[in-house]
Amino acid sequence: MTPSSDLVVQTKQLSKIFRVGFWGKRVTAVDCLSLEVRRGEVFGFLGPNGAGKTTTLKILMGLIYPTSGTARLFNMDMGDPRAKTRLGFLPESPYFYDYLTSREFLRFYGHLFGLWGAVLSKRVDELLELVGMTHAKDLQLRKFSKGMLQRVGIAQALINDPELVVLDEPMSGLDPIGRKEVRDLILRLKESGKTVLFSSHILHDAEVLCDRVAMILKGRLVACGRVTDLLDQGASHQVELVVDRLTSEGLDHLRPLTDKVVMQGDRMLVVLKSQQQVGGALEIIRSAKASLVSLNPQKGSLEDLFIREVKGLQRPPENRA
Amino acid sequence: MKILSIALNTFRENLRDKLLYNLLVFALLMIGSSVLLSRLTLGEFHRLILDLGLGSINFFGVLIAIFVGIGLVSKEIEKKTIYTIVSKPVARYQFLLGKYLGLTFTLFVNTVVMALGLLLVLYAQDVPVEGMLFKALALIFVEFMVITAVALLFSTFTSATLSAIFTLAMYVIGHLTADLKTFGAKMDDLSRGILNGIYYLLPNLERFNLKGHVVHHLEISGSDLMLIVVYGATYTAFLLFTASLIFHRRDFR
Numbered sequence: 001m002t003p004s005s006d007l008v009v010q011t012k013q014l015s016k017i018f019r020v021g022f023w024g025k026r027v028t029a030v031d032c033l034s035l036e037v038r039r040g041e042v043f044g045f046l047g048p049n050g051a052g053k054t055t056t057l058k059i060l061m062g063l064i065y066p067t068s069g070t071a072r073l074f075n076m077d078m079g080d081p082r083a084k085t086r087l088g089f090l091p092e093s094p095y096f097y098d099y100l101t102s103r104e105f106l107r108f109y110g111h112l113f114g115l116w117g118a119v120l121s122k123r124v125d126e127l128l129e130l131v132g133m134t135h136a137k138d139l140q141l142r143k144f145s146k147g148m149l150q151r152v153g154i155a156q157a158l159i160n161d162p163e164l165v166v167l168d169e170p171m172s173g174l175d176p177i178g179r180k181e182v183r184d185l186i187l188r189l190k191e192s193g194k195t196v197l198f199s200s201h202i203l204h205d206a207e208v209l210c211d212r213v214a215m216i217l218k219g220r221l222v223a224c225g226r227v228t229d230l231l232d233q234g235a236s237h238q239v240e241l242v243v244d245r246l247t248s249e250g251l252d253h254l255r256p257l258t259d260k261v262v263m264q265g266d267r268m269l270v271v272l273k274s275q276q277q278v279g280g281a282l283e284i285i286r287s288a289k290a291s292l293v294s295l296n297p298q299k300g301s302l303e304d305l306f307i308r309e310v311k312g313l314q315r316p317p318e319n320r321a
Numbered sequence: 322m323k324i325l326s327i328a329l330n331t332f333r334e335n336l337r338d339k340l341l342y343n344l345l346v347f348a349l350l351m352i353g354s355s356v357l358l359s360r361l362t363l364g365e366f367h368r369l370i371l372d373l374g375l376g377s378i379n380f381f382g383v384l385i386a387i388f389v390g391i392g393l394v395s396k397e398i399e400k401k402t403i404y405t406i407v408s409k410p411v412a413r414y415q416f417l418l419g420k421y422l423g424l425t426f427t428l429f430v431n432t433v434v435m436a437l438g439l440l441l442v443l444y445a446q447d448v449p450v451e452g453m454l455f456k457a458l459a460l461i462f463v464e465f466m467v468i469t470a471v472a473l474l475f476s477t478f479t480s481a482t483l484s485a486i487f488t489l490a491m492y493v494i495g496h497l498t499a500d501l502k503t504f505g506a507k508m509d510d511l512s513r514g515i516l517n518g519i520y521y522l523l524p525n526l527e528r529f530n531l532k533g534h535v536v537h538h539l540e541i542s543g544s545d546l547m548l549i550v551v552y553g554a555t556y557t558a559f560l561l562f563t564a565s566l567i568f569h570r571r572d573f574r
Contacts, residue, residue, distance in 0.1 A: 018574070061408040063573040081410040089408040095400040097330070099337040111326035112409045156405060166408075 007075065008164050008195045009037035009060060014069035016055055016219075029055040031219035032069065037197050037212075039163075042190050044206035044213040044227075045199040046302070048310070052219035053199040054092055057168050061089050073164070085113065088157035092168040092199075094149065098142035102133055102152045105141060106159060113160040127155040131185070147178040154185060165189055167198040171205050183209060203302040207231075215306060222309045230305055239272040242293040243285055250288030257281050267293070323411050324419040331423020335389060344388075345431060348381035349438045356442055367448045368536045374439040375454075375532045379461050382432060383492055386465045389427070390472030391484040393420045398573060399481075407573065414565040421473055421561060428465045432458065451538070456546060457531035463553035464529035468492060470560035471524070477568045495526035524556050 016030040030052045037043045047053050058064040060071055062079050073083040097105060103124055110120040128134045131151040141149065150170065157165055170186075171179045186209055189196050200206055206213050207227060214224040223230055238259065244267050246254070254270065255261065257277040262269040272281055275297065285292055335341055355373035359366030394417070397403040406416055436458050443450055471491050475484035498520050505516030528549050534541055 018572075058404075058573065061404070063404055063407055065570075065572060081412070084408065084410040087408065089405065091401050091404040094402070094405065096402055096405070097334065099334055100330075104333075108326060108330050109405070109409065112323055112406070112411050114322065160409075 005075065006039045007036055007072075008039050009035065009043075009071075009073060009197060010075075011035045011056070011060075011071040012069055014056065014059065014071055015067050016052075016059060016064065017067045028219050030059070030066075033216065033219065033221055035214055035221070035224070037164075037195060039195055040190070040193060041211040042186060042196045042209050043198075044210035045197060045216070046201065046203060046206055046213055046306070047199075047216040048201055051216045053201075053216065054168055055219075056216075057089075057166060057197075057199060060166065061087075085160060086163045088160065088162035088165045090150075090153045090157045090165075090167045090170060093146075093173060094153050096141050096149065096153065096156075099140060101138050101140050102128065102144075102155075103137045105152060106155055109156050109159045115159070123159065123161075127158055130158070131155045132181070146173050147175065147181075150174060150178065150182065154182070158189075162194070164195045164197065167196070169200060170198055171200060171202055179205070203306060207302050213302070215302075215309060217309060222312075223305065227302070230302065237274050238298040239275055239278055240294075240296045240298055241270040241272065241281060241285075242295075243268050243270060244291045244293055246285065246290035247288050250284055250290055253284045253288070254281060257284075271298075324415050324422065327406070327411070327416055327419025328422035328426065331393070331420050332426050335424060335427040338389065340388060341385060341427070341431070344381050344385050345434065348377050348435050351377035351381070352435065352438045352442055356446060359446070366446070370442060370446060370448055371454070371536050372532060374442065375457055375461070375535065378432065378435045378439065378458070379464070379530075379532075381435070382428060382461065382465050383468055385431060386424070386428060386468040387472050387485055387488045387492070390424055390469045391476045391481045391488065393424060393473055394476040394568070395479075395481040395484065403573060413569050417473065417477070417565055417568050418561065421469065424469050424473075425466055428469065429462065432462050432465065451535070453531065453535045453538070453540070456541065457535045460529040460531050460546075460549060460553075463550055464526055466557050467495075467524050467526070467529075467553055467560070470557045470564070474560050474564040474567075477564045477571065491523070492526065495524045496530075497527075498523050498525045499527055525552075528552065 012034050014030055014033040014035075015028070018027045018029055019025065020027050033052075033056060035056075045053050045056070055064060059066050059078075060073065062084070066078075071078050073080075074086055076083040097108070100108065106124045106127060107120060110116075110123060115123060125134075128137050131154055133148065133151050133155065136144070136148060141152065144152070150173075154167070154170070157167070167186075170182050174182065183205060186196050186198065198209075210227055212224070212226050213230065215222050246268060251261070251268075257272055257280055258270050259273050260269075260271040270281070272278060278295070282292070352374045355370045355377075358373065359369045362369055394403075397406075397420075403416070407413060440450065468488065468491075472484060472488040475487045479487070501516045501520045505513040505520070508516070531541065533539065
C-alpha cells in the first residue's frame with residue numbers, strides 16, 4: 001500500500017458518459033477507472049485512439065466533469081486551485097495563441113501563476129534554453145513548425161516548476177529527432193524529481209520511458225503495473241536459434257523441442273518452446289556437429305500484450321473468462 | 322490580476338487581428354464620406370454629418386463587438402488554447418471576465434479613434450461641437466458593452482456562426498423592443514403579458530440612442546443619463562453572470 005501522501009494522482013471508479021447527437025445517445029468514454037500515480041515516477045497511459053485517454057486526462061485537469069467516481073490530485077479534490085498551482089499540462093496537438101511570440105506566450109502563462117518582472121524573465125529564458133528554443137524567442141508562434149510548437153508547449157507546462165507534469169500524446173506528429181528530444185526531456189524531468197504522466201499510443205516510447213504503465217481499452221483498465229512485470233507476465237519465453245548445416249537426423253531429434261522450423265538453404269531458424277529446452281537443443285546441435293550461429297531469447301513487448309488484450313476484448317464475453 | 326492578464330492578452334490578440342483594422346478603416350471612410358454626401362444636400366449638412374458620423378461609429382462598433390466577440394470563447398475552445406488556461410489556477414469566470422474586459426478595452430480604443438475622426442470632420446467643416454455629442458458617444462459605448470456581453474453569452478454554448486446570427490438578431494430586436502410594447506397594448510391580456518415579458522427581458526438598445534438629441538439639439542437630464550448607464554451596466558452584469566454559470570458547467574470536449 002502506498003502512503004496517500006505519495007499519491008500524486010488517484011482516481012476511484014471514475015466514469016464519464018457523453019451524450020452525443022440529437023437524441024442524446026449515451027457513449028461511455030471512461031468506465032470505472034481506478035488509477036494511482038506515485039511521486040517521482042514516469043507513468044505511461046496507453047491505449048489505442050479513442051480509448052478514453054484524453055478524456056481521463058481532461059477530467060484530471062478540470063476540463064471535463066466526471067459522471068461518477070472521484071479523481072484527486074496531490075490528495076486534494078478536483079478543482080482545488082492549490083492543486084493546479086503544482087501542475088503542468090500539455091494538451092494534445094495544441095495550437096496556442098499564434099499571434100504571440102514565444103517569449104510573450106510564456107510570460108502570459110507566468111502571469112497566471114502570479115509571476116512578474118525579473119523572476120519571470122529569468123524563468124522564461126531558462127525554459128526557452130531547456131527546450132532549445134532560444135533562437136526563436138521573438139518569433140510569432142504562427143510561424144512555428146509542429147515540433148517547435150510542441151517544445152514551447154512543454155515549456156508552457158513547466159512555467160510554474162510543477163511537481164506533476166501531464167502530457168497528452170507528447171510524441172504524436174513529431175519526427176524521429178523531435179520524439180527523441182521529447183523522450184530526453186521526460187527523462188530529465190524524472191531526474192529532477194518530477195512526476196510525469198503521459199498518454200501515448202506509441203508503445204515503444206512507453207516501454208523505454210515508463211516506470212509503470214496503465215493500458216486502457218474502451219474506457220476500461222485492462223492492465224496496470226511495472227513495465228517489466230507486465231512484459232514477463234505475458235511473455236512467451238520462446239528462444240530463437242539459427243543453426244548451420246544440421247543433418248536431417250539431427251533435425252529429427254530437435255523437432256520435438258521446437259514450435260517452428262524455417263529452412264533457408266543450409267541454414268535454419270528454430271524456435272524453441274521455452275527456455276528449458278535450450279540445454280537439450282544445444283546438446284543435439286553439438287552431437288550432430290552443426291554450428292550454432294545465434295541464440296536469441298524472445299522478449300515480449302508491450303505491443304504483444306496490447307494486441308492480446310485487444311483481441312481478448314473483441315472475443316464474445318462467454319469465451320473470455 | 323489574472324483577469325487583467327487575460328484581458329491584456331485578449332487586447333493584444335485584437336490588436337493583431339486584421340478584421341479589426343478593416344472595420345476601423347471602413348468606419349473612418351464612412352465618417353469621411355459624410356462630407357461628400359453633405360454637398361448633395363441643401364442647408365442641412367450639419368445634421369447629415371452628425372447623423373451619418375454617429376451612425377457609422379455605432380454600426381461599425383457593433384460589428385466589431387459581434388464579430389470579434391463571438392470568437393472570444395469559441396475560438397479558444399476550437400483551438401484548444403483554453404485547455405492550457407483552465408488547467409492553470411484560473412477560475413473559469415476569471416477567464417470569461419478577462420476576455421470580456423479585453424474586448425471592451427479594444428472597443429474603447431476604437432470608439433476613441435472613430436470619435437476623433439468624426440471630430441476632425443466636424444472641425445474641418447466648421448460644425449459647432451456640443452456637449453450632447455459626447456453624451457451620445459458615451460451611450461454608444463455602453464451599447465457596445467451590452468452587445469459584447471450578448472456575443473460572449475452566446476459563444477459560451479454555441480458555435481461562432483450561430484452566436485453571430487443570434488447576436489445580430491438580438492441587436493436588431495433590441496432596437497425595436499418599443500414596438501413590442503405598442504403592439505401589445507392593442508392585444509388581449511395574455512398576448513400583452515407575453516409581449517411585455519419579452520420587452521423587459523430583451524435589452525432595450527434604443528435607450529442608448531441619442532443621435533436624435535444631438536441632431537435636433539435636444540437636452541437630456543443628468544439623472545436620465547445616469548439611469549440609462551445604470552440600466553446598461555446592470556443588463557451587462559446579468560448577461561456576464563449567466564454566461565459564467567453556463568461556462569462553469571461546460572465540458573470542454
